[in-house]
Amino acid sequence: MYALFDLDGTVHDKTQSLKACAESMHNKFLDSGGDANQFIDEFVKENCIIQPKAKVFENLASKFNIEPDIEANMLKYFDESFHNYSKRFDGVLECMNYLKGEGVKIACVTNGRGFFQRNKIKALGLECFFDVIVTSGELSIKKPDPIIFNAALETLGASSDNSVFIGDNLKADMEPSKKLGMRTIWVNNKSDLKPEFVDYKLSSFSEFRGIWQAITRR
Numbered sequence: 001m002y003a004l005f006d007l008d009g010t011v012h013d014k015t016q017s018l019k020a021c022a023e024s025m026h027n028k029f030l031d032s033g034g035d036a037n038q039f040i041d042e043f044v045k046e047n048c049i050i051q052p053k054a055k056v057f058e059n060l061a062s063k064f065n066i067e068p069d070i071e072a073n074m075l076k077y078f079d080e081s082f083h084n085y086s087k088r089f090d091g092v093l094e095c096m097n098y099l100k101g102e103g104v105k106i107a108c109v110t111n112g113r114g115f116f117q118r119n120k121i122k123a124l125g126l127e128c129f130f131d132v133i134v135t136s137g138e139l140s141i142k143k144p145d146p147i148i149f150n151a152a153l154e155t156l157g158a159s160s161d162n163s164v165f166i167g168d169n170l171k172a173d174m175e176p177s178k179k180l181g182m183r184t185i186w187v188n189n190k191s192d193l194k195p196e197f198v199d200y201k202l203s204s205f206s207e208f209r210g211i212w213q214a215i216t217r218r
Helices: 014-029 036-047 053-063 068-085 092-101 114-123 148-154 170-181 205-216
Strands: 002-005 105-110 132-135 164-165 183-186 200-202
Touching: 002 148, 014 036, 014 068, 036 053, 053 068, 068 114, 092 105, 092 205, 105 148, 114 132, 114 164, 132 148, 148 164, 148 170, 164 170, 170 183, 183 205
Parallel strands: 002 105, 002 164, 105 132, 164 183, 183 200
Antiparallel strands: none
């Protein structure tokens, strides 16, 4: 059995990472420029919208009257430093160690710029666990396009019927991987729903071992 993971919102606690980065950036660039909590909230909101990062900072500059040179420096700082604020969800490291102990090959399939995603993976301490890393920036194809999933499976040497995809996004992760024949684990602790293309729900990584054992003992 093979395991394929999404990154942001699955093993990487994107929201908490963004908040930590936003607080630092406000102190560094906008210490006297308005309410910090408002900036943090808008920063997280803008970075959770699918749009170019330059557009994120353009929108923030407009909302907070940020000068163009400061806007450019903020974008540069974000690109070069965001990974330093990256945080794992609790239990992720134990999950990865468990899979490696079981001899499972692991891939990361993530939407985002190659250097940016790889910096986060390294900062999270997860690079050593992934046998394959596929980013949309390097492939020029984004999830939910099946091509990116198939590229990861091929590089991993896996077939869809003996692979499990673990992700937090129903449209980008769960539905397309299920259509390809993979088993699916939805990382979600907020919804009671369980769509038909979700095989298992994971509300905490403390549940992962039990779910994996249920899959592999079929």
